[in-house]
Amino acid sequence: xxxxxxxxxxxxxxxxxxxxxxxxxxxxxxxxxxxxxxxxxxxxxxxxxxxxxxxxxxxxxxxxxxxxxxxxxxxxxxxxxxxxxxxxxxxxxxxxxxxxxxxxxxxxxxxxxxxxxxxxxxxxxxxxxxxxxxxxxxxxxxxxxxxxxxxxxxxxxxxxxxxxxxxxxxxxxxxxxxxxxxxxxxxxxxxxxxxxxxxxxxxxxxxxxxxxxxxxxxxxxxxxxxxxxxxxxxxxxxxxxxxxxxxxxxxxxxxxxxxxxxxxxxxxxxxxxxx
Numbered sequence: 621x622x623x624x625x626x627x628x629x630x631x632x633x634x635x636x637x638x639x640x641x642x643x644x645x646x647x648x649x650x651x652x653x654x655x656x657x658x659x660x661x662x663x664x665x666x667x668x669x670x671x672x673x674x675x676x677x678x679x680x681x682x683x684x685x686x687x688x689x690x691x692x693x694x695x696x697x698x699x700x701x702x703x704x705x706x707x708x709x710x711x712x713x714x715x716x717x718x719x720x721x722x723x724x725x726x727x728x729x730x731x732x733x734x735x736x737x738x739x740x741x742x743x744x745x746x747x748x749x750x751x752x753x754x755x756x757x758x759x760x761x762x763x764x765x766x767x768x769x770x771x772x773x774x775x776x777x778x779x780x781x782x783x784x785x786x787x788x789x790x791x792x793x794x795x796x797x798x799x800x801x802x803x804x805x806x807x808x809x810x811x812x813x814x815x816x817x818x819x820x821x822x823x824x825x826x827x828x829x830x831x832x833x834x835x836x837x838x839x840x841x842x843x844x845x846x847x848x849x850x851x852x853x854x855x856x857x858x859x860x861x862x863x864x865x866x867x868x869x870x871x872x873x874x875x876x877x878x879x880x881x882x883x884x885x886x887x888x889x890x891x892x893x894x895x
Contacts, residue, residue, distance in 0.1 A: 627674035643679075644688045651675070651692050672696070706845035706875065709838070714738060714846060716832040728791035730824050732783045733808060733816075737840055739780030740764070741847030741865055744818045744840035750807040757781055757788075766866040774864055848876045 634654050640646060658668050672693070679691045709717070718734055720727070736747060746764045754763040760776050776784065792809060799813025806815035821840055829838050836842075844865070851861050862873040 623670065624674050624677075627671045628678055630671070631675060643682055646679075646688075646692050647690075648692050648696060651696060706849075707836070707838075707842055708845040708849045709834070709836070709842060711850060713832075713834055713836075714843075714850075716834060717828055720828065720831060723790075725791040725794035728783075728787040729795070729808060730828065732780075732787035732791070733821060733824070734828065734843070735780040735783040736762075736776065737843040738847055739776050740774040741844045741851075742774060743844060743866075744821050746866075747840075748808065748816055748818050748821065751805045752807060753805070755784075755807065757785055764866065770866065770868075772863065772866050774866075845876075848873070852876050 631654060634657065635641075635646065635650075638650065638653075640650065655668065655672070658671065676691075676693045676696075679688065679693050682688045683691045718731070718738075720731070722728070722731070733747065736742070737744070740762060742762075742764050743766065746766055749765055750762070756762070757776075760778075760781055762774050762776055764772050764774050766772060788807075792807075795809035795811065795813050796804065797813070798811060799809075801812075801814060803809065803814045808816040808821075810816045810820060818840075825838065825840055825843075829836070848861050848865060851864075852858070858870065858873055858877065861876070862870050865873060867873045
């Protein structure tokens with residue numbers, strides 16, 4: 621409510637600067653000039669979008685009350701919300717994260733989880749939903765059910781495949797033997813032998829991030845971003861990465877090309893004699 625009032629007060633100051641004394645004097649031209657002024661001030665796009673929303677609501681109220689005849693923001697197109705570039709880990713950071721050695725059932729399970737998240741780029745919800753019937757480790761295939769129950773096939777490399785096989789042979793039977801209720805189909809099990817939750821995976825990732833002394837805020841989705849970034853850096857086709865990530869629209873995958881352009885620009889600045 622405070623932001624709403626401040627947004628309107630700022631617009632009133634703009635009106636006064638333009639010698640506008642009544643709300644009905646405000647048209648699309650004035651609103652666009654106001655947005656240009658906000659942009660010149662260097663305000664964040666999210667702040668500008670909020671101010672537009674405040675004005676839109678206020679003029680809707682004035683229109684409903686009959687205080688103005690037309691709403692100047694009715695057909696105004698708001699600037700697109702700026703997409704944040706996804707955070708990812710460098711290859712050396714991934715290696716640090718996966719460097720731990722632990723042959724206990726828990727260690728085997730945790731390594732398999734991290735290897736599968738990074739090796740396939742799947743979402744944490746997709747990983748927790750994995751069943752034994754979804755695995756074809758001989759061919760390195762995993763069947764994944766993504767958003768909207770859309771099914772796709774993803775791939776797992778040799779290191780990830782070995783970690784998952786080791787867990788299934790040496791680690792999972794231990795968790796299954798401690799089950800309170802049967803959950804024999806789930807791939808990843810907790811200490812009670814039931815399906816591991818997304819929250820538990822986030823906690824175990826936090827633990828290994830601390831052990832690896834990585835000074836970053838990392839989530840399971842960071843491993844997904846790293847998967848896509850490293851594939852593109854290695855020369856993978858954008859459409860192939862789209863398929864592996866399970867994105868419906870290529871525009872969702874294209875955000876990773878910004879990361880690649882940033883890397884190229886950095887290389888240019890470091891190497892070109894006139895940069």
